[in-house]
Amino acid sequence: MRKKQLMALSTSSVITLKINGEKHTLPVDHRTTLLDALRERLDLTGTKKGCDQGQCGACTVLLDGRRSVACLQLAVTAEGREITTIEGVADGERLHPVQQAFLELDGYQCGYCTPGQICAAIGVIEEHAAGWPSAVTEDVRPEAGPPDLTAEEIRERMSGNLCRCGAYVSIVEAVARAAQTRQDAATALPDAEEAVA
Amino acid sequence: MTAATTETAAHAPVVGTGHTRIEGRDKVTGAARYAAEVPFAGLAHGWLVLSTVARGRIRALDTDRVLAMPGVLAVLDHRNALRLTTDYTGLLGTRPDPTCAVFQHDRVPHLGWPVALVVAETSEQAREAAEALVVHYEQEPHDIELTAEHPGAYPVDGHMPAVTGKGDLEAGLAASAVVVDAEYTTPEEHHNPMEPHAATARWDGGRLEVIDSNQGVTWVVGELANLFSLDPAAVRVRSEHVGGGFGSKGVRAHQVAAVMAATLLQRPVRVVLTRRQMFSLAGYRSPTTQRVRLGAGPDGRLVALEHRSISLTSTVHEFVEPSAAVARVMYDADAHHTANRVVRLDVPTPTWMRAPGEAPGSFALEAALDELAEKCGIDPVELRLRNEPERGPVSGLPFAGRNLAACFREGARRFGWADRDRRPRQRRDGRWLLGTGTAAASFPSGAAPSTATATAHPDGTFTVRISAADIGTGARTALGLVAADALQVPPDRIRVRIGDSDFGPAMIAGGSMGTRSWSWAVKAAAGELRERLALGADIPPEGVTVRSDTTEAIGSLAPAERHSFGAQFAEVAVDPATGEVRVRRMLGIFAAGRIVNPLTARNQFRGGMIWGISMALHEEAVRDRASGGPVGADLAGYHVATHADVPHIEADWIDDTDPEDPVGIKGIGEIGIVGAAAAVANAVWHATGVRHRSLPIRPDRVLSAPGPAGAPDA
Known part of the structure; x- marks a missing residue:
């Protein structure tokens, strides 16, 4: 019984993502990709879903400064990384x-x-x-x-x-x-x- | 109250000058919201379940287990779905494709047919439940294979007659000094806009509202109102930003399923197609097999021409890819016969895809012309100039501006065509064989009735409203420029609002007719507003609004052959050891009416030409004969041209203002792809001496082609 409960509990976690310099703490389904966490949970819809399979590049974000497709990254694995999305590349009103x-x-x-x-x-x-x-x-x-x-x-x-x-x-x-x-x-x-x- | 006037010191016309996109900043900062990105409280997520058999009947769906899964709210299928009305003719004069009338019966006419929608609180829950839904089928044998000799092929009169003919073809061919008789094939091709189809439906105070990604809100409102037996005034569709369409974004299964679920659950429901589902539900370009027979005198002048094409459609809806129709515009001959036939197979329904008919048809016809030029020993540009018709070869109507010859002369000059050695396999660059090719392009120019409003505000600004769609064409910006010239004010004083059916009926973004049709309406409304303001009217706080409707004006156009034209040039390099074909440069010169915004127009022409490269070398959807389903239905299995496939491309135009259009526009959305694949294929022949009559020209086809091999015949 206890084991079953633990397994049920283990399908989601509370994580903290650092996005565009700002920390966001949210519970996520472990299946949630970084892309879906951005788009559906944090309303950061600038990152696009074109194929959800790592084949088109529409969801490219910068992880610790390096480009990465957010659809192939589970949100839970992005904790502790510096995530930069399109919403965070301009310097205030001044475009990159x-x-x-x-x-x-x-x-x-x-x-x-x-x-x-x-x-x-x-x-x-x-x-x-x-x-x-x-x-x-x-x-x-x-x-x-x-x-x-x-x-x-x-x-x-x-x-x-x-x-x-x-x-x-x-x-x-x-x-x-x-x-x-x-x-x-x-x-x-x-x-x-x-x-x- | 403010007395306003539109008079500014000598307004310099802005139509014809380059302007960055009005919504450009929103697009580069990620602020532009597309259909799946508008938030709603209480949003539920729907996930479509598609059939795994190509033909048969649904025997049972194990929905009970799925309904018990976490977060699942409903499962819609043919047993519980709302009944729809499908007995109507829509905006574009066509009957609805039953593929969109989801869950109405237990028949399965192709693999990937929508059989259920699972709705859940989150997209993860909906997806898991949809994948867990077991559907039992009674499977029947299927036929999915298009062949040139398919016994089921029949002619269909759709938007145009299926068959045209004059003169004695066989006698003409027999009397010809030079004859070309060749069969060409093009594969199944998919639009693959970068933004997957997405819709969110909700009921809002007795009105149905759909946030959608489509090519025409008027069109989608009409279809939804008909399907659900609603008053069109009770339906509002918004589609502000659209991530590409290319013909695929009309009404589709997902909007209808979303409306059904929102009606059942009385909460907002979003349905987004996956990339894989798009290969079954978004429409596609039918494969074609085409036969072209040309007969000419020694001077290359055509005396006999036959172009026959076979395409496929589904068993539930008739759609014809009218590839043979391109010859009805391009070339005349005493004996002139064209025919489009179709075969019904157990496949999804194909649909319009960028230059339907002209894209595959121009590949076959323009490749055949190149073969004729070779056989006659005449330069391919010269051959086309010798075969310029005086009037429409089939219609007999005069051409309302046919500037094809000017395109060829300008293109040949800029491409350096005069220096070309006509013989194949003469140029080499290391391991690469080099060649150049050319082809002609045409696409019909038309306009359809639209309405628009122009409003003057007390602060001296203006708002133009029209239910236009900007699917990447730059239409929003172009309409702002048209309005600015009509009002004689700088464009930054004009707001352009589009993509909302509440703005009144308007043409879709399709058939290269969008910007022309909308500009007509916008110019009419803005022009009349200016006249009214010139009388010195006071502007009340709510503004002064003028509405236009172009139905009458467009209806009074005299019949004529109205088309845009173009000349395509390509240089390729072919590696005979690997079979790799690389396009090294490309030039397109177009006579396509007045160019409203050169910055965005050049981009759009180039985009069409890149579609031609992609069609010539990469794109091919493969259907598995055993299952009847698509193989590799994703962007790794279905190749579209990427950065490394695309060289520097020049696109330009000659002056070709249409005197019958208020702005001079003809339309540029489709002509860029027309002839482009033929130019590449003709260049591959020039490089290698081998004709490739089946697209795409894959490395294995280059390697296995019969013909000369090894070093150039120097």
Whole structure:
């Protein structure tokens, strides 16, 4: 009897998630994905559900600064992580350079894949700046340093994010512009690189 | 009271200048709420249960056990569901697809047919209970295979005649110096908008309200009112942001199931399709098998043309993919015959998908033209210029603007076409064989009656209301620009409200007719408002509102062949060792009426062209003959082009203002995909010397194709 009760109790937990710098404590069904916790429990609907299977990238968020699909992450496993969603990437009213570039260059159409594309792009730009190679990087030796973030590099690195409307050309332009903005800022202010990292 | 005037110092027209999207900030910050994202107190979640057999009868559903599961509120199936009315003709002139009239009988006409809806307090509970529901079937043998010689194929007159013909085809072919006779196939293709179909239904003070993701609230209101025998005024459908549609977002099983459950439980119910369910319930493009026969003189001028297409439909609803109709617009010949036939199989009902008919039809016809150019030894662009018809080949009507030749001349110049060696397998880049290809594009231009209102407020701002849908087209922004020019005020003084059926009837986002139809109504309302304000009327606190209805104006258009046109160019690289095909660059030049917002229009044209790349190289839904169900029904099994598949693409246009449209618009939503797959396939031939007549051009097809292999024939 006691064992049965314990098993019944064990299907949910009270967890605390740190999202966009703010702590949220909530009971969750253990089956609840981070994506559903965000969308259905915390009303953070900016993170989109496109396939719920890790195949489209629409639910991309940043976990400890790295891009991750929220549909393949159970909410209970996200405790203790820094979760950044699309709602948390702007600096107050000032858009993140990636958001600004998507807006100005029309890096979307229907907008449903957009939060995922933007979070992925933020992750991509940081991964590139940190020297991570991609499948199309010619020289992957660490001493070669980061390759130029060419259109080909951006396309390769962003390929986990589908856009069925086919806004790819302007998305790539937006990511390139935002990466340039970051690089210009880093050049102008030598310790900005460190501050971001 | 404020005396207001719309006069501003010399209003510079904004239609034709680039503007970022009105809702852009909401989209990049995640603030834009889509259908499944509007919160409701007491919301219950519905989960559809789909059949696991392709044909048969439901014998029993073990609902008792499911009803006892945690959180489960109800199970709807054919034994307890509300009775629906299906004897009506909807907004688009079609009968309802019985697939949407859920739970009305025990018959199962295809695998993935909705057999029950499980409603629970949370989505996790609903999903678990739905998956636990055991359904017993009496299974019957099924037939799901489309073949070129299927004995069940029959012609269907739908939106257009099934069969057209003039002249003696066989005599024409026999007398032709050059003949092309080839069969082309295209596979089952799925829309796969990024946002899955979702609806939340609730009763609110005696009115049914549905928060939905659709391509036309007027359309969905009409269908729901008919199905549930309600006064249309008692139904409100809102659809503010739509995460893509491409033809798939009309009325579907999930809205109807949500309304049934909300009616039964008297609380809000949300039903969202899973990506996998979309492969059975969202509609799709039928596979086609097409035969094209062309006969021409040595100069490439056509004397005989035949285009026949077979597509499939379900056993419960007739839908025809009219692929052969593209020849009725594009090319003339003394002997000219086209036919669209359909086969009824135990499969889900297909539906409109971006450029229905034109997309697969232009692949076959434009690939056949390329084969004719090869056989005649004529440049493919020149061949098309030689075959420009004076009048509609079938209708005999004049063309209201046919600027195809100008598109080809401009495209050829910008693509560097003149330098091309017509012979295949002449260019190489390391391991890659290179080739270029071209194709023509056309899509009908039309407008449908719509209503709109324009309101002047005392503070000098304006609100335009129309039940339009912005499914990613940029329609909201375009309508703001049209209104700004009509009112002669800057666009930032205009609010544009769309996606609410309470704004009055309007056309859907479909058939490349949305922005044109809505702009017509918006310009009429805003123009009349400006005239009224010019008389110096005082503006009361509630504002001054003018309503327009374009029914009469659109009805008075004289019959003509009205189309957008375009020329597509592609360069591909083919690796003969792996069979991989990569598109290296693409150019589309369009004559598609006045371009309202170049920023969003270019994006939309490119999006269509990317659909063409995806169609040419990736997309193929596979149906398992044994079960009758889809295989790999997800975005890993069904490939759509992603970033790495898409090179830099140029899309541009020539001046082609439609003199009969108040704004000059023709419509651009669909033409981008038309001809694009043919341009890629023709480029693959030019690279390899091998014709690929079945899409997609998969690596295994490239590798196993008969024909030249090894080094270029230098």
